Amino acid sequence: MKTIKQLLRNPLSLTGFVLLLFFAGVAIAAPWLAPPARAWEPYRIIQCGFSPTPAPPGDPNPFRAIAKVVTGQATLCQVHPFGTTGEGQYDIYYGVVWGTRTAFQVGLIITGACVLIGVVVGSIAAYFGRWVGEIVMRITDVFMAFPFLVAAMTIAAVLQPKIGRGLVTAMIALIVFGWMTYSRLIRGDILAVKERDYVQAARAAGAGHLRIILRHILPNAIFPTLVLASMDIGSYVISFAALSFLGLGAEIGYADWGQMLSFARNWIARLNEYWWIIFYPGMAILLFVLAWNLVGDALRDVLDPRLRGRITV
Amino acid sequence: MIAYIVRRLLILPLVLFGVTVFIFGIFSLLDPVMRASLYVRDVPKTADALQRIIEKYGLDDPIHIQYWRWINQVVRGNFGWSKTAQRPVLQAIGHYLPASLELALWAMVPVILGGIVLGILSALHHNRPLDHTTRVFALIGWSFPSYVYGLLLLMVFYATLRWFPPGRISDWVTREVIVGTFRQYTGMYTLDAILNLRPDVFADALRHLIMPVLTLSYIQWALLLRVTRSSMLETLRQEYVMTARAKGLKEWVVVYKHATRNALIPVVTMGGLLLIGLLNGVVITETVFNYPGLGQWAARAATTFDMLSVLGFSLFGSTLLVFGNLAVDVLYAVIDPRIRLE
Numbered sequence: 001m002k003t004i005k006q007l008l009r010n011p012l013s014l015t016g017f018v019l020l021l022f023f024a025g026v027a028i029a030a031p032w033l034a035p036p037a038r039a040w041e042p043y044r045i046i047q048c049g050f051s052p053t054p055a056p057p058g059d060p061n062p063f064r065a066i067a068k069v070v071t072g073q074a075t076l077c078q079v080h081p082f083g084t085t086g087e088g089q090y091d092i093y094y095g096v097v098w099g100t101r102t103a104f105q106v107g108l109i110i111t112g113a114c115v116l117i118g119v120v121v122g123s124i125a126a127y128f129g130r131w132v133g134e135i136v137m138r139i140t141d142v143f144m145a146f147p148f149l150v151a152a153m154t155i156a157a158v159l160q161p162k163i164g165r166g167l168v169t170a171m172i173a174l175i176v177f178g179w180m181t182y183s184r185l186i187r188g189d190i191l192a193v194k195e196r197d198y199v200q201a202a203r204a205a206g207a208g209h210l211r212i213i214l215r216h217i218l219p220n221a222i223f224p225t226l227v228l229a230s231m232d233i234g235s236y237v238i239s240f241a242a243l244s245f246l247g248l249g250a251e252i253g254y255a256d257w258g259q260m261l262s263f264a265r266n267w268i269a270r271l272n273e274y275w276w277i278i279f280y281p282g283m284a285i286l287l288f289v290l291a292w293n294l295v296g297d298a299l300r301d302v303l304d305p306r307l308r309g310r311i312t313v
Numbered sequence: 314m315i316a317y318i319v320r321r322l323l324i325l326p327l328v329l330f331g332v333t334v335f336i337f338g339i340f341s342l343l344d345p346v347m348r349a350s351l352y353v354r355d356v357p358k359t360a361d362a363l364q365r366i367i368e369k370y371g372l373d374d375p376i377h378i379q380y381w382r383w384i385n386q387v388v389r390g391n392f393g394w395s396k397t398a399q400r401p402v403l404q405a406i407g408h409y410l411p412a413s414l415e416l417a418l419w420a421m422v423p424v425i426l427g428g429i430v431l432g433i434l435s436a437l438h439h440n441r442p443l444d445h446t447t448r449v450f451a452l453i454g455w456s457f458p459s460y461v462y463g464l465l466l467l468m469v470f471y472a473t474l475r476w477f478p479p480g481r482i483s484d485w486v487t488r489e490v491i492v493g494t495f496r497q498y499t500g501m502y503t504l505d506a507i508l509n510l511r512p513d514v515f516a517d518a519l520r521h522l523i524m525p526v527l528t529l530s531y532i533q534w535a536l537l538l539r540v541t542r543s544s545m546l547e548t549l550r551q552e553y554v555m556t557a558r559a560k561g562l563k564e565w566v567v568v569y570k571h572a573t574r575n576a577l578i579p580v581v582t583m584g585g586l587l588l589i590g591l592l593n594g595v596v597i598t599e600t601v602f603n604y605p606g607l608g609q610w611a612a613r614a615a616t617t618f619d620m621l622s623v624l625g626f627s628l629f630g631s632t633l634l635v636f637g638n639l640a641v642d643v644l645y646a647v648i649d650p651r652i653r654l655e
Contacts, residue, residue, distance in 0.1 A: 142331030149593035157615035271468035282461040290456035
């Protein structure tokens, strides 16, 4: 309770929470805010017509246009509140709204999977003696010898012809190279906890390895890792959108902010006319990541001052 | 000291071995048919053409035999043929490297000025307006995806103002290089322009570099700023700084002679992260600005299933990183005697 009060008193973290709540609201309300044309594939962005050039927002006031869509006075293709992308004529408002769901999914799934792998690997390395630990950590070193995005790009390029272009491919690519920081952090914390008296007591009482790790060690060692993970969600969203932007993530026309931004690459000489192609998806991703970073920073300061000043990439 | 460096050097071949095993492992996730298709230059005329390639190059052999064959070629510098660059992969890396190196070197200017200098200043002005402003900027910079930032720069400085164009050089410079008197010594246009005494070429190259340099550097300096600031704050609280003040030394002597030197030690460890940031950033930045360097080449190769190029770039990047990290660790041990004891 005290923690929450502390978090809400800080204007920066309050901003972060409000932004996150807003995005969560948009994600939940997506079917009402932007009614899908085909209910069975809502993540396919609605396409309006065949014109080769981006269509401008249908109303100078985007809120009025959105209100018209929500109340059913006009269809998305009549007003397109945020304009369209050019070739494909994808409606940007639709993509931004449903892209919020994609961003939450991507950020939480990647972070969750990375933490899980990191905790398993780190626990094995820390708990089972010097030799196992040494070998596991050297393998971790090999993973860390790759520049993150370059490595993810390589994996995505190999997986694409095998399982196709899409969310799963890019998420696997990012998870394969995302877990190492957690395994290192938790290993250090477990090594510290491992020799405590209550762990020795549990061992003397005849508890098994799994029980000792799960019941006695992890609950006392996992906190810093979770705080670190909350700070990383934003950067995973950025990395995923980067893969999409390069053409290695979500397929064309999927409601994903990075994929939508890649349309802007065709119009770089005329971005002053077609500003909406980058403005809306760009703002969405910036604010989303900023929200997570603000909340993550605040959580760290309150819950684990030890990590203060620690930098993660 | 020597023992530490030797120990570090002994691990190096192990890590490099792991890296090659890993890269080859990724590669062999592909079916033999897909891998065979990488060796075909033209559309095969007969149905069993791919099968013959698989047999000829032994793509069905046990994995350790294939790895041995592959590593033998890699050690000799044969990484295969890059379809994207239309030349062997190693030559392609040599061809694109100067452009990326030029970009990365120029990016160091704002990184060091923005990161270290601002970091020290905001620590000295702790909790005053300068500190708050730089922190907010660093926080926003931290959350700003580089592709959004780059596209915004293009919108303002290219599409609207027409000040800085994308690409690397203007057409007239290309003509000058191909048919004119301009000689390429290093492949880095800003440096070559100085060597050729051509201020006009220098200005043109710099004009093209400004936006990519800003895009590539700002995340790095936001990162460095945070580290420098917190390290400096911690150092200023140390007792020896208090002692220096107490014995009446001038403030700038305390700050620059006593505090800064020690505060910058942790900053050295950021060298590895900086290198990762540059390697990752080069891919995005060059793609956004259509800047013909290693990153753009690799990104194009990745989307067109030119796997040999992608793997070559990956191997190049990780080798660079392994040696970079070694250099950072050694440097750290040299400047901070406390590390050697561990």
